[in-house]
Amino acid sequence: MFKSVPLHNPLSVACTTSGRRALRLGVAAVAMGLLVGCGAPELRTTQRGTARAPSVLLDLPPMKLFSSLRPATITRSNTSIARDFMALSFQLENGTELSQFTRFDGPITLRVTGTAIPASLGPDLELLIARLRSEAGIDITRVAPNEDANITIETLPHAELRQRIPNAACIVAPNISSWDAYRHAGRADLSWTNVTKREKLSIFIPNDEAPQEIRDCLHEELAQALGPLNDLYSLTDSVYNDDNIHSILTEFDMLILQATYNPALRNGMSRAEVAQRLPAILSQMNPAGNRVSTAPYSPTPRAWINDVEAAMGAQPSSDARRAAATRAVNFALSQNWNDSRTGFSLFLLGRLSVGVDRDLARAALSDAYAIYAARSDTAYHGAHVALQLSAIALLDSDFNEALRLTNTAIPVARTAGNATLLASLMLTKAEALTALGRASEARLVRLDSLGWARYGFGSDEQVHARSSEIASLARH
Template sequence: MRAFVLVLAGLLLSACAASIPDDTATRSAPLPSSLPPMKLFSSPQIAPPSRFNAAIARDFLDLAFELESGRKLPVLTRFEGPISVRVTGAQAQSLRTDLTRLLQRLRREAGLNITQVERNQEASITIQVLSRAELQRYVPQAACFVVPRISSWEEFKRNRRGAAVDWTTLQTRERMAIFLPGDVAPQEIRDCLHEELAQAIGPLNDLYRLGDSVFNDDNFHTVLTGFDMLILRAYYAPELKSGMTREQVAARIPSVLARLNPRGQKIRSPVANKTPRAWIDAIETALGPKASDVKRRDAARRAIEIARVQQWTDNRMAFSLFALGRLSLAGESDIALASFLQANTIYSAGPGTRLQSAHVAMQLAAFALSSGQTEAAIRLVDENTSVVARAENAALLATLFMIKAEALALQGRTAEARAIRQDSLGWARYGFGSEKAVRARLREIAGLSQRLREGRPS
């Protein structure tokens, strides 16, 4: 589900602009003949976790001792010593830049002894860059992945069905391989890098109840958060070591967190209950590629019902509503809008889910633009720009700016519209990658206001 958010960001736009052909010129502004240079994020702005240490301790145990499939891991495993990283295969400049930034953060925020070495040197972790087609030829559902005891793609192909890549047989970590595509948007490469490197080093599980973490299959957060760095710092605390059982770690992790995160001793936040498998299955059916549209919408409704039975008022209920909203865009826009509004109310209530709220705000801003509510569209963009920038989501940032540019153009504020549209393109180069993809997004956004410009009912 790694690429879920990028795909989801375009669903409403595609639904609204489906009748606008790719070569249709708009009256808002001609599409630029050339795109500006790619924009890159600089200094990260990371917020510390805002939850009770007792809740984080339980999160740590569930992350460290289970796989995403639900299989149990018998012992904690980690690297016991310095960690080295190398990159093989064709790599873009953006990957080199993003890896350097990530390793700096891991050293500074997680306290890890981790460095990059040359591609021809032995390394603890090998990051191999492949084409998307080659990667998915062997693992069709994966955007990127990490495996143990492997250092190359050829080695993985020889051993992919054997015990060598079985995480449950590990006692300690010595060699890992991360496989990611190099022919996708720079942001997607970076997202893979953050998630897979974090799993190569630390926890292997994802938990839907975590609203402030990359370790969550909803994939709203795509760069490591303050919570994630705390988890990794605790993972490598001297009080812990490879081979410890869940019970042994459970006895020590409270004091580890008290030392590393003293503010978490004072915070009193609710402890979320476990997520039942039935809800996970419903969400995976709703968002997966195999079921029909009808079955996917039914699955989203089933997830909402389970969330109500569980009496959830957290991000899991909001995500259930969000899933139904995105699945209702094509033919039931009233249900989509109602679902997004309800999801936004829940996401906006907590400090740890502001980014999720910004994703919903993009959908609501598109609704507002398509119905001529330009002030509402601009307000939604302005209220969410800073949180999206802090989360380093260039694709979402570019989309918000494009929506605002269209709204300004509808108001006759042509110079302002041109300036913000130009600003959006630099972020779009990073978020969407190819010039073709960037121009397609511009046309989709323009299609939202096209009928209004031509005086046609929407």
């Protein structure tokens, strides 16, 4: 097990990324982490000048889209699900308690407005709406842009959104139906604590991000528009977690939303009233959960959350972010957590340490991988770490290890619908195959990755840039 890490002041390495929400800055590119965050600037400068995209990338194939999604399944007891439902539904992310339960009543309408609406938004939204109807039993329908609707999804340039809301790329706000209304609303008008019944709200999404980033915004913000407003770091199977591992609604999320709209619950209920009715609701909806034992639970202290948020933050000092990750690791170890919180702390520290201390990064990531691999509900977390470890393996010229790690993680990324992670793993695998003299296999894997890369990274320039960065790892 990873030992407590001494605080130190290593060489500075710039790490800047963009995220969907303020708390997620620095982990928005969590699938790439090492490759496009810490380490990439240093790795691009090589003696042989080989950090360039393979020639096969000159002509990119069409973008690939996920026609169906198979998210993580529920493996926990109804007792633990009820506990999480209450924590998610009666508290905001900043810790503010909510006095009453709220949701929409009756059929829900949704419209999409804005300029330059991305072509990928329509198919991704229709797939999500279909899942909400069939899996969560929510009566939600998309209507024309000029019709009144309960939920308005408005697209706008990222720069305009961030000018008004720094460090955020997409948000959900109550009581309004347009960006113009948001800009002119008072703080009290936008406060969730003043909402007694959900009738009208807006989701603001950038129209100039990669298709996967836009899809992930749809999933996360629509989930909170319809249901709980909080996030919990203890969750391993949900988008209601600011670790940004899961980016599409899981079976757990659909169960939470289904429970939210159960007829036994209604607007204005107190915490005690909801808690009294929830066990029967979950027992009816998820009978298998009655036969699962409840794992021990320990609350997540604010001190650890603050350090994790600082490690993922947008501050320019990579030293400060790395120090925060170190504190998070030490705190998790002091609590004897052997769960996803410790794994995520180690993951952050490893990802932020590659450019300054590869041995520390390798040790932290290896321990994170071991924690995730030991549990069936964190296989997807392990796939994220596998990408980081496979990139280090390329740096170490351990191409067989890079191949082993990517072969294990690729099917998991595909099942989870994460094109960014999938393309990155496939490009890493292609570099390992090339180095091992298996050029024809490498070419096929690389070609297959590019359609996913276009969905995950967006522009052709971004696809070329990411491929170049991965290539530089094997050719340094």
